[in-house]
Amino acid sequence: MHDTLAQSFTGILVQVGAATQVLADDIEATQAHLEMIDELARIGLSEARRSVSALRPQLLEEGNLHSALHRLVTQMRAAADTSVIYEIKGTAYSLPAEVENNLLRIGQEALTNAIKYADAAEIRVELVYDNTQFILRVKDDGRGFGVATIPSVGGFGLLGMSERAEHLGAQLSIQSQPGQGTEIVVIVNRE
Incomplete structure (x- = not known):
């Protein structure tokens, strides 16, 4: 992970430096550098996402989703x-490791958000x-928010949950x- 991401980010920095040098002199060369920056950034982001999704949370190392969520709670x-x-x-049943991993992360984010922001008496x-x-539900009686007013950038927790689902x-x-x-609420078909 380190080598791939380090190479991508080093390449991005080299390309930014090169684009900055030719910016005023050569529009076509600048465009080529910017396209390379875009490609390197996309490769790095893809690798980071792949690497993160491959990491199994420590809470799941010792059991399954319901025991991991119990320890988290x-x-x-x-x-x-x-x-x-x-x-x-x-009756609890096993889910594929990738499903359990993503559901645990969604549950963890939902629970953390409820505790940090909801000012709830009960979750x-x-x-x-x-x-x-299979259904995962996290419900609180807290302050709530306008779902339609969530900015499309800045809400990494909700965005992350959405991407995982x-x-x-x-x-x-x-x-x-x-x-x-x-x-x-997250609903996963058992098939």
Whole structure:
């Protein structure tokens, strides 16, 4: 990971320097350098995403998704003044490692956001093991926010959740209104 990303970013810096030198003198050469910068940045970003998605969270090393979320909830309870309730419905079954990894990251982000920003009295984390689908739900009774007013840049947590769900082919819904709390639901078809 280090070599690939370091090479990409070094190449980007070299190209930026070269483009800066020829900027005033040669528009075509500048355009060629800018296209190379774009390509190097895309390669580096792709490699970073691939590497990060390949990393298995430590919480999953010792078990499965429901035990990892249970440990996460236990950690959050100890660190927050908020009541955090964890519930499993249905009979737990194994999910592919990549699915569990992404669901844990989504759950972790949703729980962290609820604790940091919601000013909630209660947060519920629910796993539903159904015959045809798996559901992860994180719901709080906090301050909520206008979902339509989320900027498209700057909200890396929500963007990350959305990208992870899309990568899995899962359905992600974020329901929230000011003063009404927030509910984040991820549905993964079992097939």
